[in-house]
Amino acid sequence: MGSAYAIEAEELRRTYRARTGWLKPRRTEVEAVRGVTFTVGRGELFGLLGPNGAGKTTTIKMLNTLLIPTSGRARVCGHDVERETREVRRRIGYVFGGDRGLYDRLSALDNLRYFAELYAVPAREQKGRIAELLDLVGLAGRERERVEGYSRGMRQRLHIARGLLHSPDVLFLDEPSIGVDPVAARELRRTVADLASTGTTVLLTTHYMAEADELCDRIAVIADGCIQALGTPAELRRRAEGRRVVEVEAYGVPESAVDALRGLPGVRETAVEARGALQLLTVHSDAHVDVQSDVLRELAGIRLGRVDSREPTLEDAYVAIVSAAA
Amino acid sequence: MSTLRLLTVGTLLHVKQISRSPFEIAIALVVPVVQATLAVYLFRSSGEQHRLLEAAVGAGVMGVWSSVLFGSGGAIQGQRWQGTLEMIMLAPRRPVLVVLPITIATGLTGTYALLATLVWGRLLYGIRLDFAHPAAFVVAAVVCVVALGMFGLLLAATFVLMRNANALANTLEYPVWLVSGMLVPITVLPAWTTPIAAVLPTTWGARALREATSGGPVWPSLGICLGISLLCLVLGGFALTHVERRARAAATLALA
Numbered sequence: 001m002g003s004a005y006a007i008e009a010e011e012l013r014r015t016y017r018a019r020t021g022w023l024k025p026r027r028t029e030v031e032a033v034r035g036v037t038f039t040v041g042r043g044e045l046f047g048l049l050g051p052n053g054a055g056k057t058t059t060i061k062m063l064n065t066l067l068i069p070t071s072g073r074a075r076v077c078g079h080d081v082e083r084e085t086r087e088v089r090r091r092i093g094y095v096f097g098g099d100r101g102l103y104d105r106l107s108a109l110d111n112l113r114y115f116a117e118l119y120a121v122p123a124r125e126q127k128g129r130i131a132e133l134l135d136l137v138g139l140a141g142r143e144r145e146r147v148e149g150y151s152r153g154m155r156q157r158l159h160i161a162r163g164l165l166h167s168p169d170v171l172f173l174d175e176p177s178i179g180v181d182p183v184a185a186r187e188l189r190r191t192v193a194d195l196a197s198t199g200t201t202v203l204l205t206t207h208y209m210a211e212a213d214e215l216c217d218r219i220a221v222i223a224d225g226c227i228q229a230l231g232t233p234a235e236l237r238r239r240a241e242g243r244r245v246v247e248v249e250a251y252g253v254p255e256s257a258v259d260a261l262r263g264l265p266g267v268r269e270t271a272v273e274a275r276g277a278l279q280l281l282t283v284h285s286d287a288h289v290d291v292q293s294d295v296l297r298e299l300a301g302i303r304l305g306r307v308d309s310r311e312p313t314l315e316d317a318y319v320a321i322v323s324a325a326a
Numbered sequence: 327m328s329t330l331r332l333l334t335v336g337t338l339l340h341v342k343q344i345s346r347s348p349f350e351i352a353i354a355l356v357v358p359v360v361q362a363t364l365a366v367y368l369f370r371s372s373g374e375q376h377r378l379l380e381a382a383v384g385a386g387v388m389g390v391w392s393s394v395l396f397g398s399g400g401a402i403q404g405q406r407w408q409g410t411l412e413m414i415m416l417a418p419r420r421p422v423l424v425v426l427p428i429t430i431a432t433g434l435t436g437t438y439a440l441l442a443t444l445v446w447g448r449l450l451y452g453i454r455l456d457f458a459h460p461a462a463f464v465v466a467a468v469v470c471v472v473a474l475g476m477f478g479l480l481l482a483a484t485f486v487l488m489r490n491a492n493a494l495a496n497t498l499e500y501p502v503w504l505v506s507g508m509l510v511p512i513t514v515l516p517a518w519t520t521p522i523a524a525v526l527p528t529t530w531g532a533r534a535l536r537e538a539t540s541g542g543p544v545w546p547s548l549g550i551c552l553g554i555s556l557l558c559l560v561l562g563g564f565a566l567t568h569v570e571r572r573a574r575a576a577a578t579l580a581l582a
Contacts, residue, residue, distance in 0.1 A: 089418035100409030118417035
Protein backbone atom coordinates (compact mmCIF):
# COMPACT_ATOMS: atom_id res chain seq x y z
CA MET A 1 0.00 0.00 0.00
CA GLY A 2 2.95 2.36 0.58
CA SER A 3 1.69 5.79 1.55
CA ALA A 4 -0.45 6.33 4.64
CA TYR A 5 -2.69 8.62 2.60
CA ALA A 6 -4.97 7.75 -0.27
CA ILE A 7 -4.60 11.22 -1.78
CA GLU A 8 -1.85 13.78 -1.27
CA ALA A 9 -1.99 17.16 -3.03
CA GLU A 10 0.89 19.51 -2.56
CA GLU A 11 0.78 23.10 -3.86
CA LEU A 12 -1.21 22.06 -6.92
CA ARG A 13 -1.64 24.74 -9.54
CA ARG A 14 -3.32 24.71 -12.90
CA THR A 15 -3.40 27.48 -15.48
CA TYR A 16 -5.49 27.21 -18.64
CA ARG A 17 -3.96 28.88 -21.66
CA ALA A 18 -6.03 29.64 -24.72
CA ARG A 19 -5.32 31.31 -28.04
CA THR A 20 -8.04 32.94 -30.12
CA GLY A 21 -7.82 34.39 -33.61
CA TRP A 22 -5.35 33.61 -36.42
CA LEU A 23 -4.22 36.90 -37.83
CA LYS A 24 -3.98 38.69 -34.52
CA PRO A 25 -3.79 35.84 -32.00
CA ARG A 26 -4.84 36.79 -28.52
CA ARG A 27 -3.57 34.68 -25.66
CA THR A 28 -5.55 34.36 -22.46
CA GLU A 29 -4.59 32.70 -19.21
CA VAL A 30 -6.91 31.61 -16.44
CA GLU A 31 -5.48 30.43 -13.16
CA ALA A 32 -8.11 27.89 -12.12
CA VAL A 33 -6.27 26.35 -9.15
CA ARG A 34 -3.70 28.35 -7.21
CA GLY A 35 -1.73 26.25 -4.79
CA VAL A 36 -4.01 23.61 -3.27
CA THR A 37 -2.60 21.40 -0.51
CA PHE A 38 -4.47 18.68 1.37
CA THR A 39 -4.37 14.99 2.23
CA VAL A 40 -7.11 12.39 2.36
CA GLY A 41 -6.70 9.35 4.58
CA ARG A 42 -7.46 5.83 3.41
CA GLY A 43 -11.16 5.07 3.77
CA GLU A 44 -11.97 8.72 4.42
CA LEU A 45 -14.93 10.48 2.79
CA PHE A 46 -13.58 13.90 1.93
CA GLY A 47 -15.68 16.77 0.56
CA LEU A 48 -14.52 19.55 -1.74
CA LEU A 49 -17.07 22.33 -1.47
CA GLY A 50 -17.13 25.54 -3.43
CA PRO A 51 -19.08 27.82 -5.77
CA ASN A 52 -19.10 27.44 -9.57
CA GLY A 53 -15.67 28.13 -11.06
CA ALA A 54 -13.93 27.71 -7.69
CA GLY A 55 -11.55 25.06 -9.07
CA LYS A 56 -13.20 21.88 -7.74
CA THR A 57 -13.40 20.00 -11.05
CA THR A 58 -9.92 21.13 -12.11
CA THR A 59 -8.55 19.83 -8.80
CA ILE A 60 -10.31 16.48 -9.25
CA LYS A 61 -9.07 16.20 -12.86
CA MET A 62 -5.49 16.78 -11.77
CA LEU A 63 -5.84 14.09 -9.13
CA ASN A 64 -7.44 11.57 -11.49
CA THR A 65 -4.76 12.15 -14.22
CA LEU A 66 -7.04 13.84 -16.78
CA LEU A 67 -5.10 17.07 -16.44
CA ILE A 68 -1.41 17.61 -15.84
CA PRO A 69 -0.77 20.14 -13.07
CA THR A 70 1.00 23.32 -14.15
CA SER A 71 3.04 22.98 -10.97
CA GLY A 72 2.91 21.14 -7.66
CA ARG A 73 2.66 17.42 -6.97
CA ALA A 74 -0.07 14.93 -6.27
CA ARG A 75 -0.05 11.28 -5.36
CA VAL A 76 -2.88 8.77 -5.28
CA CYS A 77 -2.26 5.59 -3.26
CA GLY A 78 1.40 6.59 -3.21
CA HIS A 79 1.68 6.96 -7.03
CA ASP A 80 2.54 10.20 -8.75
CA VAL A 81 -0.38 11.38 -10.91
CA GLU A 82 1.88 12.78 -13.62
CA ARG A 83 4.55 10.09 -13.93
CA GLU A 84 2.75 6.92 -12.80
CA THR A 85 -0.47 7.55 -14.67
CA ARG A 86 -1.42 3.95 -15.33
CA GLU A 87 -0.78 2.87 -11.73
CA VAL A 88 -3.05 5.67 -10.54
CA ARG A 89 -5.75 4.87 -13.11
CA ARG A 90 -5.90 1.23 -12.04
CA ARG A 91 -6.77 2.31 -8.51
CA ILE A 92 -9.35 5.04 -9.12
CA GLY A 93 -12.92 5.41 -10.29
CA TYR A 94 -14.34 8.65 -11.65
CA VAL A 95 -18.00 9.60 -11.66
CA PHE A 96 -19.29 12.99 -12.73
CA GLY A 97 -22.75 14.50 -12.61
CA GLY A 98 -25.02 15.37 -15.52
CA ASP A 99 -26.24 13.64 -18.65
CA ARG A 100 -22.94 13.09 -20.42
CA GLY A 101 -20.23 10.42 -20.28
CA LEU A 102 -22.20 7.37 -21.46
CA TYR A 103 -22.82 5.70 -24.82
CA ASP A 104 -26.45 6.71 -25.23
CA ARG A 105 -27.27 4.41 -28.14
CA LEU A 106 -26.01 1.36 -26.27
CA SER A 107 -27.69 -0.42 -23.38
CA ALA A 108 -26.49 -0.13 -19.79
CA LEU A 109 -25.21 -3.70 -20.10
CA ASP A 110 -23.16 -2.85 -23.21
CA ASN A 111 -21.75 0.24 -21.50
CA LEU A 112 -20.71 -1.80 -18.47
CA ARG A 113 -19.26 -4.64 -20.59
CA TYR A 114 -17.14 -2.21 -22.56
CA PHE A 115 -15.78 -0.46 -19.50
CA ALA A 116 -15.18 -3.81 -17.78
CA GLU A 117 -12.90 -4.66 -20.73
CA LEU A 118 -11.22 -1.25 -20.62
CA TYR A 119 -10.50 -1.77 -16.92
CA ALA A 120 -9.31 -5.35 -17.53
CA VAL A 121 -11.91 -6.97 -15.27
CA PRO A 122 -11.26 -10.72 -15.84
CA ALA A 123 -13.80 -12.24 -18.25
CA ARG A 124 -14.97 -14.90 -15.77
CA GLU A 125 -15.73 -12.22 -13.15
CA GLN A 126 -17.44 -9.70 -15.44
CA LYS A 127 -20.93 -11.19 -15.48
CA GLY A 128 -21.17 -11.52 -11.71
CA ARG A 129 -19.63 -8.12 -11.05
CA ILE A 130 -21.96 -6.35 -13.48
CA ALA A 131 -25.03 -8.10 -12.01
CA GLU A 132 -23.90 -7.17 -8.49
CA LEU A 133 -23.45 -3.51 -9.46
CA LEU A 134 -26.75 -3.32 -11.32
CA ASP A 135 -28.37 -4.56 -8.12
CA LEU A 136 -26.45 -2.08 -6.01
CA VAL A 137 -27.59 0.91 -8.08
CA GLY A 138 -31.11 -0.38 -8.64
CA LEU A 139 -30.91 -0.87 -12.41
CA ALA A 140 -31.37 -4.65 -12.43
CA GLY A 141 -34.09 -5.52 -14.96
CA ARG A 142 -33.51 -2.33 -16.99
CA GLU A 143 -29.98 -3.15 -18.14
CA ARG A 144 -30.93 -4.11 -21.69
CA GLU A 145 -32.66 -0.79 -22.42
CA ARG A 146 -30.80 1.90 -24.36
CA VAL A 147 -29.31 4.58 -22.13
CA GLU A 148 -30.90 7.35 -24.24
CA GLY A 149 -34.25 6.37 -22.68
CA TYR A 150 -32.95 6.64 -19.10
CA SER A 151 -33.90 9.39 -16.68
CA ARG A 152 -31.12 11.55 -15.29
CA GLY A 153 -31.23 9.65 -11.99
CA MET A 154 -30.85 6.32 -13.80
CA ARG A 155 -27.91 7.66 -15.83
CA GLN A 156 -26.29 8.85 -12.65
CA ARG A 157 -26.67 5.44 -11.08
CA LEU A 158 -25.19 3.83 -14.19
CA HIS A 159 -22.25 6.23 -13.92
CA ILE A 160 -21.67 5.00 -10.38
CA ALA A 161 -21.88 1.35 -11.40
CA ARG A 162 -19.32 2.01 -14.14
CA GLY A 163 -17.01 3.81 -11.72
CA LEU A 164 -17.07 0.79 -9.41
CA LEU A 165 -16.55 -1.99 -11.99
CA HIS A 166 -12.90 -2.55 -11.08
CA SER A 167 -13.43 -2.10 -7.30
CA PRO A 168 -11.32 1.08 -7.09
CA ASP A 169 -9.49 2.06 -3.90
CA VAL A 170 -10.33 5.71 -4.48
CA LEU A 171 -13.53 7.05 -5.97
CA PHE A 172 -13.77 10.60 -7.32
CA LEU A 173 -17.34 11.88 -7.36
CA ASP A 174 -17.68 15.20 -9.14
CA GLU A 175 -21.08 16.71 -8.28
CA PRO A 176 -22.85 13.36 -8.63
CA SER A 177 -26.22 14.61 -7.41
CA ILE A 178 -26.49 17.56 -9.80
CA GLY A 179 -29.98 17.64 -11.34
CA VAL A 180 -31.07 14.47 -9.55
CA ASP A 181 -34.47 14.48 -7.80
CA PRO A 182 -34.51 14.44 -3.97
CA VAL A 183 -35.42 10.75 -3.65
CA ALA A 184 -32.72 9.67 -6.09
CA ALA A 185 -30.25 12.02 -4.37
CA ARG A 186 -31.01 10.35 -1.03
CA GLU A 187 -30.41 6.90 -2.52
CA LEU A 188 -27.18 8.19 -4.02
CA ARG A 189 -26.02 9.45 -0.63
CA ARG A 190 -26.81 6.07 0.89
CA THR A 191 -24.77 4.31 -1.80
CA VAL A 192 -21.82 6.66 -1.24
CA ALA A 193 -22.00 6.19 2.53
CA ASP A 194 -22.08 2.39 2.07
CA LEU A 195 -19.01 2.54 -0.15
CA ALA A 196 -17.09 4.59 2.38
CA SER A 197 -18.09 2.19 5.14
CA THR A 198 -16.53 -0.68 3.18
CA GLY A 199 -13.16 1.10 3.04
CA THR A 200 -13.31 2.93 -0.32
CA THR A 201 -11.78 6.38 -0.14
CA VAL A 202 -14.18 8.92 -1.59
CA LEU A 203 -13.44 12.44 -2.75
CA LEU A 204 -16.75 14.19 -3.33
CA THR A 205 -17.33 17.63 -4.80
CA THR A 206 -20.75 19.15 -4.30
CA HIS A 207 -22.72 22.37 -4.06
CA TYR A 208 -25.14 20.85 -1.62
CA MET A 209 -24.37 21.59 2.00
CA ALA A 210 -26.72 18.97 3.40
CA GLU A 211 -24.99 16.34 1.29
CA ALA A 212 -21.53 17.37 2.50
CA ASP A 213 -22.71 17.67 6.10
CA GLU A 214 -24.36 14.23 6.08
CA LEU A 215 -21.60 12.35 4.28
CA CYS A 216 -18.18 13.88 4.73
CA ASP A 217 -15.64 13.15 7.46
CA ARG A 218 -13.83 16.34 6.50
CA ILE A 219 -14.56 19.17 4.11
CA ALA A 220 -12.29 21.60 2.28
CA VAL A 221 -13.98 24.81 1.14
CA ILE A 222 -12.41 26.00 -2.08
CA ALA A 223 -12.98 29.41 -3.63
CA ASP A 224 -11.04 31.37 -6.20
CA GLY A 225 -8.69 28.43 -6.74
CA CYS A 226 -7.52 28.25 -3.11
CA ILE A 227 -8.59 26.27 -0.08
CA GLN A 228 -10.23 28.75 2.27
CA ALA A 229 -11.06 26.40 5.14
CA LEU A 230 -10.56 22.73 5.97
CA GLY A 231 -12.01 20.70 8.82
CA THR A 232 -14.81 18.45 10.00
CA PRO A 233 -18.37 19.71 9.37
CA ALA A 234 -18.57 20.57 13.13
CA GLU A 235 -15.32 22.55 12.96
CA LEU A 236 -16.49 24.47 9.90
CA ARG A 237 -19.84 25.18 11.54
CA ARG A 238 -17.96 26.83 14.38
CA ARG A 239 -16.64 29.35 11.84
CA ALA A 240 -20.08 30.88 11.93
CA GLU A 241 -20.24 30.98 15.72
CA GLY A 242 -20.91 34.36 17.18
CA ARG A 243 -23.32 35.03 14.34
CA ARG A 244 -27.07 35.25 13.97
CA VAL A 245 -28.92 34.76 10.70
CA VAL A 246 -32.06 36.56 9.61
CA GLU A 247 -33.86 35.10 6.59
CA VAL A 248 -36.55 37.09 4.78
CA GLU A 249 -38.69 35.95 1.86
CA ALA A 250 -39.44 38.98 -0.31
CA TYR A 251 -40.72 39.91 -3.78
CA GLY A 252 -39.05 42.56 -5.97
CA VAL A 253 -36.23 43.72 -3.69
CA PRO A 254 -34.24 46.48 -5.44
CA GLU A 255 -30.44 46.39 -5.38
CA SER A 256 -30.44 49.66 -3.41
CA ALA A 257 -32.33 47.98 -0.54
CA VAL A 258 -29.76 45.13 -0.44
CA ASP A 259 -26.95 47.72 -0.34
CA ALA A 260 -28.72 49.48 2.52
CA LEU A 261 -28.91 46.19 4.45
CA ARG A 262 -25.15 45.73 4.02
CA GLY A 263 -24.58 49.10 5.68
CA LEU A 264 -26.60 48.32 8.81
CA PRO A 265 -24.59 48.22 12.06
CA GLY A 266 -23.70 44.66 13.09
CA VAL A 267 -24.36 43.16 9.62
CA ARG A 268 -21.48 41.02 8.33
CA GLU A 269 -22.83 39.61 5.06
CA THR A 270 -25.95 39.63 2.99
CA ALA A 271 -26.92 37.24 0.23
CA VAL A 272 -29.87 37.19 -2.17
CA GLU A 273 -31.07 33.97 -3.74
CA ALA A 274 -33.74 34.07 -6.46
CA ARG A 275 -36.33 31.30 -6.18
CA GLY A 276 -38.69 31.97 -9.06
CA ALA A 277 -40.62 35.17 -8.29
CA LEU A 278 -39.48 35.00 -4.68
CA GLN A 279 -36.15 36.27 -3.36
CA LEU A 280 -34.60 34.83 -0.24
CA LEU A 281 -32.57 37.43 1.64
CA THR A 282 -30.03 36.07 4.13
CA VAL A 283 -28.47 38.56 6.53
CA HIS A 284 -25.58 37.46 8.76
CA SER A 285 -24.99 39.65 11.79
CA ASP A 286 -23.04 39.58 15.04
CA ALA A 287 -24.93 37.37 17.49
CA HIS A 288 -25.25 40.10 20.12
CA VAL A 289 -26.84 42.59 17.69
CA ASP A 290 -30.54 42.16 16.89
CA VAL A 291 -30.77 43.38 13.29
CA GLN A 292 -34.21 41.98 12.49
CA SER A 293 -36.14 45.18 13.17
CA ASP A 294 -33.58 47.25 11.22
CA VAL A 295 -33.80 44.83 8.29
CA LEU A 296 -37.60 45.03 8.22
CA ARG A 297 -37.45 48.83 8.41
CA GLU A 298 -35.16 48.95 5.36
CA LEU A 299 -37.55 46.66 3.48
CA ALA A 300 -40.63 48.75 4.31
CA GLY A 301 -42.99 48.96 1.34
CA ILE A 302 -41.71 45.70 -0.20
CA ARG A 303 -43.99 42.66 -0.21
CA LEU A 304 -42.60 40.17 2.31
CA GLY A 305 -43.27 36.52 3.11
CA ARG A 306 -41.76 34.50 5.95
CA VAL A 307 -39.28 36.19 8.28
CA ASP A 308 -37.03 34.00 10.42
CA SER A 309 -34.17 34.53 12.84
CA ARG A 310 -32.04 31.46 13.58
CA GLU A 311 -28.71 29.93 14.61
CA PRO A 312 -26.17 29.53 11.80
CA THR A 313 -25.90 26.20 9.90
CA LEU A 314 -23.03 24.67 7.92
CA GLU A 315 -24.41 26.46 4.86
CA ASP A 316 -24.12 29.78 6.68
CA ALA A 317 -20.54 28.92 7.65
CA TYR A 318 -19.86 28.12 3.99
CA VAL A 319 -21.38 31.43 2.85
CA ALA A 320 -19.26 33.25 5.46
CA ILE A 321 -16.05 31.52 4.28
CA VAL A 322 -16.74 32.05 0.57
CA SER A 323 -17.84 35.68 1.09
CA ALA A 324 -14.68 36.39 3.06
CA ALA A 325 -12.63 35.00 0.15
CA ALA A 326 -14.42 37.18 -2.42
CA MET B 327 -5.94 -12.51 -24.59
CA SER B 328 -7.32 -9.62 -22.58
CA THR B 329 -6.04 -7.21 -25.26
CA LEU B 330 -7.64 -9.18 -28.09
CA ARG B 331 -10.93 -9.29 -26.18
CA LEU B 332 -10.79 -5.54 -25.57
CA LEU B 333 -10.21 -4.92 -29.29
CA THR B 334 -13.04 -7.27 -30.30
CA VAL B 335 -15.62 -6.10 -27.76
CA GLY B 336 -14.61 -2.47 -28.33
CA THR B 337 -14.95 -2.76 -32.12
CA LEU B 338 -18.34 -4.49 -31.93
CA LEU B 339 -19.78 -1.99 -29.47
CA HIS B 340 -18.50 0.97 -31.46
CA VAL B 341 -20.02 -0.51 -34.64
CA LYS B 342 -23.29 -0.80 -32.69
CA GLN B 343 -23.03 2.77 -31.41
CA ILE B 344 -22.17 4.24 -34.87
CA SER B 345 -24.75 2.22 -36.80
CA ARG B 346 -27.56 3.39 -34.53
CA SER B 347 -26.96 7.06 -35.28
CA PRO B 348 -29.85 8.52 -37.33
CA PHE B 349 -27.33 10.82 -39.05
CA GLU B 350 -25.11 7.90 -40.02
CA ILE B 351 -28.12 5.94 -41.30
CA ALA B 352 -29.28 8.87 -43.44
CA ILE B 353 -25.78 9.33 -44.86
CA ALA B 354 -25.47 5.59 -45.52
CA LEU B 355 -28.73 5.60 -47.49
CA VAL B 356 -28.01 8.63 -49.65
CA VAL B 357 -24.25 8.74 -50.26
CA PRO B 358 -23.82 5.37 -52.07
CA VAL B 359 -26.58 6.29 -54.57
CA VAL B 360 -24.90 9.62 -55.26
CA GLN B 361 -21.49 8.03 -55.59
CA ALA B 362 -22.70 5.23 -57.86
CA THR B 363 -24.39 7.82 -60.08
CA LEU B 364 -21.30 10.00 -60.13
CA ALA B 365 -19.08 7.10 -61.13
CA VAL B 366 -21.39 5.82 -63.83
CA TYR B 367 -21.91 9.19 -65.54
CA LEU B 368 -18.24 10.06 -65.29
CA PHE B 369 -17.18 6.88 -67.06
CA ARG B 370 -20.09 6.86 -69.55
CA SER B 371 -19.24 10.38 -70.70
CA SER B 372 -15.65 9.32 -71.31
CA GLY B 373 -16.92 6.48 -73.44
CA GLU B 374 -15.50 3.77 -71.16
CA GLN B 375 -18.67 1.75 -70.73
CA HIS B 376 -16.71 -1.44 -70.16
CA ARG B 377 -15.13 0.02 -66.99
CA LEU B 378 -18.37 0.78 -65.17
CA LEU B 379 -17.80 -1.89 -62.52
CA GLU B 380 -14.33 -0.53 -61.87
CA ALA B 381 -15.90 2.91 -61.47
CA ALA B 382 -18.47 1.58 -59.00
CA VAL B 383 -15.74 -0.11 -56.94
CA GLY B 384 -13.73 3.13 -56.91
CA ALA B 385 -16.80 5.00 -55.74
CA GLY B 386 -17.33 2.37 -53.04
CA VAL B 387 -13.77 2.84 -51.76
CA MET B 388 -14.50 6.57 -51.60
CA GLY B 389 -17.35 5.66 -49.26
CA VAL B 390 -15.05 3.56 -47.05
CA TRP B 391 -12.52 6.41 -46.94
CA SER B 392 -15.21 8.96 -46.04
CA SER B 393 -16.47 6.67 -43.31
CA VAL B 394 -12.98 6.21 -41.85
CA LEU B 395 -12.10 9.89 -42.13
CA PHE B 396 -15.32 11.26 -40.70
CA GLY B 397 -15.61 8.28 -38.42
CA SER B 398 -12.19 8.83 -36.89
CA GLY B 399 -12.61 12.59 -36.67
CA GLY B 400 -16.33 12.44 -35.97
CA ALA B 401 -16.09 9.61 -33.46
CA ILE B 402 -13.37 11.35 -31.48
CA GLN B 403 -15.26 14.64 -31.67
CA GLY B 404 -18.55 12.88 -30.91
CA GLN B 405 -17.00 11.22 -27.89
CA ARG B 406 -15.69 14.59 -26.78
CA TRP B 407 -19.21 16.03 -27.09
CA GLN B 408 -20.85 13.17 -25.23
CA GLY B 409 -18.18 13.23 -22.52
CA THR B 410 -16.95 9.68 -23.18
CA LEU B 411 -13.52 10.65 -24.55
CA GLU B 412 -12.29 11.49 -21.07
CA MET B 413 -13.80 8.32 -19.66
CA ILE B 414 -12.14 5.98 -22.19
CA MET B 415 -8.79 7.77 -22.08
CA LEU B 416 -8.91 7.46 -18.29
CA ALA B 417 -8.84 3.66 -18.56
CA PRO B 418 -5.52 2.06 -17.53
CA ARG B 419 -4.77 0.95 -21.11
CA ARG B 420 -2.44 2.12 -23.83
CA PRO B 421 -4.23 4.85 -25.82
CA VAL B 422 -3.79 2.84 -29.02
CA LEU B 423 -5.91 0.00 -27.59
CA VAL B 424 -8.62 2.47 -26.69
CA VAL B 425 -8.77 4.28 -30.05
CA LEU B 426 -8.06 1.42 -32.50
CA PRO B 427 -11.48 -0.26 -31.98
CA ILE B 428 -13.13 3.07 -32.87
CA THR B 429 -11.26 3.47 -36.16
CA ILE B 430 -11.65 -0.20 -37.12
CA ALA B 431 -15.37 0.16 -36.41
CA THR B 432 -15.55 3.11 -38.81
CA GLY B 433 -13.83 0.99 -41.46
CA LEU B 434 -16.33 -1.82 -40.91
CA THR B 435 -19.32 0.50 -41.17
CA GLY B 436 -17.67 1.87 -44.32
CA THR B 437 -17.83 -1.61 -45.87
CA TYR B 438 -21.54 -1.03 -46.12
CA ALA B 439 -20.86 1.96 -48.39
CA LEU B 440 -18.77 -0.25 -50.69
CA LEU B 441 -21.45 -2.95 -50.87
CA ALA B 442 -24.30 -0.47 -51.21
CA THR B 443 -22.55 1.38 -54.04
CA LEU B 444 -22.17 -1.90 -55.93
CA VAL B 445 -25.78 -2.89 -55.26
CA TRP B 446 -27.13 0.50 -56.39
CA GLY B 447 -24.89 0.36 -59.44
CA ARG B 448 -26.44 -2.99 -60.32
CA LEU B 449 -30.05 -2.00 -59.57
CA LEU B 450 -30.09 1.50 -61.03
CA TYR B 451 -27.59 1.28 -63.85
CA GLY B 452 -27.46 -2.41 -64.63
CA ILE B 453 -23.72 -2.73 -63.98
CA ARG B 454 -22.78 -6.38 -64.24
CA LEU B 455 -20.90 -7.62 -61.18
CA ASP B 456 -18.35 -9.69 -63.09
CA PHE B 457 -15.18 -9.63 -61.00
CA ALA B 458 -11.95 -10.90 -62.55
CA HIS B 459 -10.87 -12.42 -59.19
CA PRO B 460 -13.96 -12.67 -56.93
CA ALA B 461 -12.11 -14.35 -54.02
CA ALA B 462 -9.25 -11.86 -54.21
CA PHE B 463 -11.80 -9.05 -54.26
CA VAL B 464 -13.30 -10.22 -50.94
CA VAL B 465 -9.84 -10.56 -49.36
CA ALA B 466 -8.81 -7.16 -50.76
CA ALA B 467 -11.99 -5.55 -49.41
CA VAL B 468 -11.38 -6.96 -45.90
CA VAL B 469 -7.70 -5.93 -45.92
CA CYS B 470 -8.61 -2.51 -47.30
CA VAL B 471 -11.12 -1.90 -44.50
CA VAL B 472 -8.69 -3.00 -41.76
CA ALA B 473 -5.88 -1.01 -43.39
CA LEU B 474 -7.95 2.15 -43.56
CA GLY B 475 -8.91 1.61 -39.92
CA MET B 476 -5.18 1.64 -39.03
CA PHE B 477 -4.64 4.75 -41.16
CA GLY B 478 -7.59 6.27 -39.28
CA LEU B 479 -5.71 5.62 -36.05
CA LEU B 480 -2.90 7.91 -37.19
CA LEU B 481 -5.48 10.55 -38.07
CA ALA B 482 -7.25 10.03 -34.76
CA ALA B 483 -4.06 10.99 -32.93
CA THR B 484 -4.43 14.46 -34.42
CA PHE B 485 -8.13 14.55 -33.69
CA VAL B 486 -7.57 13.80 -29.98
CA LEU B 487 -5.46 16.93 -29.77
CA MET B 488 -7.69 19.21 -31.82
CA ARG B 489 -10.90 20.57 -30.31
CA ASN B 490 -12.20 21.22 -33.86
CA ALA B 491 -11.29 17.86 -35.37
CA ASN B 492 -14.07 18.15 -37.97
CA ALA B 493 -12.30 21.05 -39.65
CA LEU B 494 -9.32 18.83 -40.50
CA ALA B 495 -11.54 15.95 -41.59
CA ASN B 496 -13.44 18.21 -44.00
CA THR B 497 -10.27 19.38 -45.73
CA LEU B 498 -8.85 15.86 -46.16
CA GLU B 499 -11.80 14.12 -47.82
CA TYR B 500 -11.57 15.23 -51.48
CA PRO B 501 -7.76 15.53 -51.82
CA VAL B 502 -7.28 11.92 -50.70
CA TRP B 503 -10.04 10.68 -53.06
CA LEU B 504 -8.30 12.38 -55.92
CA VAL B 505 -4.68 11.64 -55.10
CA SER B 506 -5.36 7.96 -54.34
CA GLY B 507 -6.91 7.46 -57.77
CA MET B 508 -10.14 6.10 -56.39
CA LEU B 509 -12.11 7.53 -59.29
CA VAL B 510 -9.68 9.27 -61.64
CA PRO B 511 -6.52 7.39 -62.70
CA ILE B 512 -3.38 8.65 -60.99
CA THR B 513 -1.71 8.90 -64.39
CA VAL B 514 -3.82 11.90 -65.37
CA LEU B 515 -2.83 13.83 -62.19
CA PRO B 516 0.16 16.21 -61.99
CA ALA B 517 3.50 14.50 -61.40
CA TRP B 518 3.99 16.07 -57.96
CA THR B 519 1.04 14.09 -56.60
CA THR B 520 2.75 10.76 -57.35
CA PRO B 521 4.96 10.62 -54.20
CA ILE B 522 1.98 11.57 -52.04
CA ALA B 523 -0.13 8.86 -53.65
CA ALA B 524 2.65 6.32 -53.14
CA VAL B 525 2.62 6.67 -49.34
CA LEU B 526 -1.15 6.65 -48.90
CA PRO B 527 -2.61 3.20 -48.07
CA THR B 528 -5.80 4.34 -49.81
CA THR B 529 -3.93 4.40 -53.17
CA TRP B 530 -2.79 0.78 -52.84
CA GLY B 531 -6.09 -0.41 -51.37
CA ALA B 532 -8.05 1.14 -54.23
CA ARG B 533 -5.55 -0.29 -56.73
CA ALA B 534 -5.84 -3.80 -55.27
CA LEU B 535 -9.62 -3.65 -55.48
CA ARG B 536 -9.48 -2.34 -59.04
CA GLU B 537 -7.10 -5.13 -60.02
CA ALA B 538 -9.37 -7.74 -58.41
CA THR B 539 -12.24 -6.25 -60.40
CA SER B 540 -10.72 -5.89 -63.86
CA GLY B 541 -7.75 -8.23 -63.65
CA GLY B 542 -4.17 -7.66 -62.57
CA PRO B 543 -1.69 -8.57 -59.83
CA VAL B 544 -3.82 -8.01 -56.70
CA TRP B 545 -1.44 -9.30 -54.05
CA PRO B 546 1.56 -6.94 -54.44
CA SER B 547 -0.72 -3.88 -54.16
CA LEU B 548 -2.51 -5.43 -51.22
CA GLY B 549 0.80 -6.25 -49.51
CA ILE B 550 2.02 -2.67 -49.88
CA CYS B 551 -1.35 -1.39 -48.60
CA LEU B 552 -1.08 -3.62 -45.54
CA GLY B 553 2.59 -2.71 -44.96
CA ILE B 554 1.92 1.04 -45.04
CA SER B 555 -1.08 0.54 -42.77
CA LEU B 556 0.94 -1.45 -40.23
CA LEU B 557 3.44 1.39 -40.25
CA CYS B 558 0.52 3.78 -39.62
CA LEU B 559 -0.54 1.55 -36.72
CA VAL B 560 2.92 1.70 -35.13
CA LEU B 561 3.28 5.44 -35.75
CA GLY B 562 -0.30 6.03 -34.57
CA GLY B 563 0.40 4.06 -31.40
CA PHE B 564 3.40 6.23 -30.54
CA ALA B 565 1.65 9.40 -31.64
CA LEU B 566 -1.37 8.64 -29.48
CA THR B 567 0.75 8.14 -26.37
CA HIS B 568 2.46 11.46 -27.04
CA VAL B 569 -0.77 13.20 -27.97
CA GLU B 570 -2.64 11.89 -24.93
CA ARG B 571 -0.06 13.52 -22.69
CA ARG B 572 -0.23 16.75 -24.68
CA ALA B 573 -4.03 16.68 -24.52
CA ARG B 574 -3.83 16.34 -20.72
CA ALA B 575 -1.48 19.31 -20.62
CA ALA B 576 -3.58 21.38 -23.02
CA ALA B 577 -6.91 20.25 -21.51
CA THR B 578 -8.43 19.21 -24.88
CA LEU B 579 -9.90 15.86 -23.84
CA ALA B 580 -13.06 17.58 -22.66
CA LEU B 581 -15.06 20.28 -24.37
CA ALA B 582 -14.59 22.75 -21.57
